[in-house]
Amino acid sequence: MKRIALRFLSLLICLLLWHLASSNQVDLGFVSFKQLPSPEQVSSEALDLIHSKKFLAHLNASILRVLSGFCLATVVGISLGLSIGRFAWASNFLLPPLEMLRPIPAVAWIPLAILMFPSSEVSMIFITFIGALFPILLNTIHGVEAIDQRLIAAARSLGCKRGTLFYEIIIPAAASNIFTGLAIGMGTAWFCLVSAEMIAGQFGLGYYTWSSYTIQNYPAIVVGMLLIGLLGMASSLLIRYVARLVMPWQTLVVKRNG
Amino acid sequence: MVDQGCFEISRLSIRLGLGKQAFTAVENVSFSNQPGEFICILGPSGCGKSTLLSTMAGHVASSQGAIKLDGQLITKPNADIGLVFQQHSLFPWQRVIDNVAFGLKMRGINKSERHRQAREMLELVGLSGFEQHYPAQLSGGMQQRVEIARVLINTPKVILMDEPFGALDAQTRLSMQQFLLSVWEGIKTSVIFITHDIEEALFLADRLLIMSQRPGRFIEEIPLDFARPRTTELLATPRFVQLKQHCLTVLQSQNHL
Ligand SMILES: Nc1ncnc2c1ncn2[C@@H]1O[C@H](COP(=O)(O)OP(=O)(O)OP(=O)(O)O)[C@@H](O)[C@H]1O
Numbered sequence: 001m002k003r004i005a006l007r008f009l010s011l012l013i014c015l016l017l018w019h020l021a022s023s024n025q026v027d028l029g030f031v032s033f034k035q036l037p038s039p040e041q042v043s044s045e046a047l048d049l050i051h052s053k054k055f056l057a058h059l060n061a062s063i064l065r066v067l068s069g070f071c072l073a074t075v076v077g078i079s080l081g082l083s084i085g086r087f088a089w090a091s092n093f094l095l096p097p098l099e100m101l102r103p104i105p106a107v108a109w110i111p112l113a114i115l116m117f118p119s120s121e122v123s124m125i126f127i128t129f130i131g132a133l134f135p136i137l138l139n140t141i142h143g144v145e146a147i148d149q150r151l152i153a154a155a156r157s158l159g160c161k162r163g164t165l166f167y168e169i170i171i172p173a174a175a176s177n178i179f180t181g182l183a184i185g186m187g188t189a190w191f192c193l194v195s196a197e198m199i200a201g202q203f204g205l206g207y208y209t210w211s212s213y214t215i216q217n218y219p220a221i222v223v224g225m226l227l228i229g230l231l232g233m234a235s236s237l238l239i240r241y242v243a244r245l246v247m248p249w250q251t252l253v254v255k256r257n258g
Numbered sequence: 259m260v261d262q263g264c265f266e267i268s269r270l271s272i273r274l275g276l277g278k279q280a281f282t283a284v285e286n287v288s289f290s291n292q293p294g295e296f297i298c299i300l301g302p303s304g305c306g307k308s309t310l311l312s313t314m315a316g317h318v319a320s321s322q323g324a325i326k327l328d329g330q331l332i333t334k335p336n337a338d339i340g341l342v343f344q345q346h347s348l349f350p351w352q353r354v355i356d357n358v359a360f361g362l363k364m365r366g367i368n369k370s371e372r373h374r375q376a377r378e379m380l381e382l383v384g385l386s387g388f389e390q391h392y393p394a395q396l397s398g399g400m401q402q403r404v405e406i407a408r409v410l411i412n413t414p415k416v417i418l419m420d421e422p423f424g425a426l427d428a429q430t431r432l433s434m435q436q437f438l439l440s441v442w443e444g445i446k447t448s449v450i451f452i453t454h455d456i457e458e459a460l461f462l463a464d465r466l467l468i469m470s471q472r473p474g475r476f477i478e479e480i481p482l483d484f485a486r487p488r489t490t491e492l493l494a495t496p497r498f499v500q501l502k503q504h505c506l507t508v509l510q511s512q513n514h515l
């Protein structure tokens with residue numbers, strides 16, 4: 001109860017500071033809040049948006065893109081990560097190009113993506129895919145490499161064949177790292193989606209935010225930003241929730257302490 | 259049934275490491291065990307005891323010599339050779355009952371049957387009622403009991419134990435030693451048990467082998483004919499104390515090399 005109260009309090013304080021900064025038109029010289037829309041303006045803009053026909057279209061477009069890119073990245077990232085973490089040949093063969101692509105920010109892929117994919121929809125999904133892929137891949141590799149070798153030895157000595165080892169030992173043992181990768185990947189997927197939509201979208205929250213800027217509707221920019229933040233947070237929470245369902249043994253200590 | 263579980267190890271050497279870092283961990287070791295015999299291997303830290311045991315379990319390749327179990331060359335791990343580690347190696351994501359039943363699952367036995375056998379096994383090791391716990395919810399001694407149950411359920415021909423009680427406190431360790439003997443007296447499977455605790459070795463074994471510093475070789479063999487079942491009173495008998503002193507001298511002579 002206390003925890004929840006504390007969390008709400010922190011949100012309230014942020015809101016209050018925002019309100020004070022914008023209503024008093026605070027100007028600190030190096031940063032000025034004169035142009036900053038107030039919470040009141042933003043919430044009325046948000047209400048307008050929610051009641052408009054376009055709202056669901058924006059929301060759907062963004063969620064669909066993030067989900068497609070993220071799911072694709074999950075499948076590719078986990079399967080590549082498991083092989084690279086487990087087999088020396090896969091690591092030698094696959095890691096060099098991946099290591100080279102990794103430092104390239106997903107945003108830098110946008111021009112190429114537009115050239116490569118005739119459909120702008122696919123190119124945006126590709127950007128979110130790239131964004132989510134590396135955290136998932138790297139955490140999966142790390143998870144497999146960090147497996148206690150004794151667990152594998154024990155399983156083998158109990159009659160576990162090499163083939164079943166993946167399903168019985170490697171995946172569950174790496175699960176916690178894999179989920180860390182998924183949670184981070186979900187965050188970067190949103191991050192990258194918004195950049196992609198700013199360039200190539202017709203709908204979506206990133207497009208909404210950017211187009212509000214071009215038509216100088218400042219409260220709407222903040223609405224867009226807050227919605228993106230909210231959705232990003234909600235999807236991370238969802239992953240954490242799934243992780244707890246799938247890995248009940250991870251939360252034992254919490255249970256013990258009441 | 260006890261004409262099984264006989265290792266024949268002849269002129270075994272094990273080299274570890276690659277290139278310039280390569281070194282001989284175990285050198286020219288030969289020994290064999292009787293069916294149902296309880297052998298303890300005692301040796302200074304780093305002398306290659308774990309390496310020898312891993313090779314016997316089929317996890318580490320030998321560089322010379324051969325290891326046979328009941329006439330069969332050992333090339334890879336299998337369920338006939340049970341392995342127990344110093345720190346438990348239970349699967350943290352499985353409940354106790356599924357950990358114990360793991361070997362049966364690998365043999366394709368259906369769930370209700372393997373859970374039935376696992377429950378029996380848990381009763382044998384005194385852990386009825388803990389079926390649904392996860393390993394992290396058990397004490398160190400309980401975890402080792404589960405670990406032992408998980409190996410026993412496979413009815414291995416031989417059980418290899420690498421300092422299985424090394425991480426436990428003195429009190430728990432003593433009760434685990436008695437527990438192990440009582441279980442073993444019921445099944446009489448061959449056991450090879452590694453320790454660097456002299457008292458533990460003398461208390462448990464039919465025969466004691468002492469290893470040298472690295473590269474490990476056997477430098478002494480002591481048959482122990484203390485009557486079984488053994489009780490803690492044994493620890494205070496003159497013969498026991500004398501042997502303990504002797505082992506200490508042998509081990510200490512190693513430290514000065
Ligand atoms: N994978 C490895 N690579 C290189 N050296 C190793 C490796 N494993 C063990 N060693 C070395 O090989 C020697 C034998 O190790 P081993 O673990 O068999 O000793 P031990 O007798 O079991 O020691 P302890 O009583 O401390 O468990 C040690 O000197 C150790 O440093």
Ligand SMILES: [Mg+2]
Nearest residue numbers: 307308309420
């Ligand atoms: Mg060791």
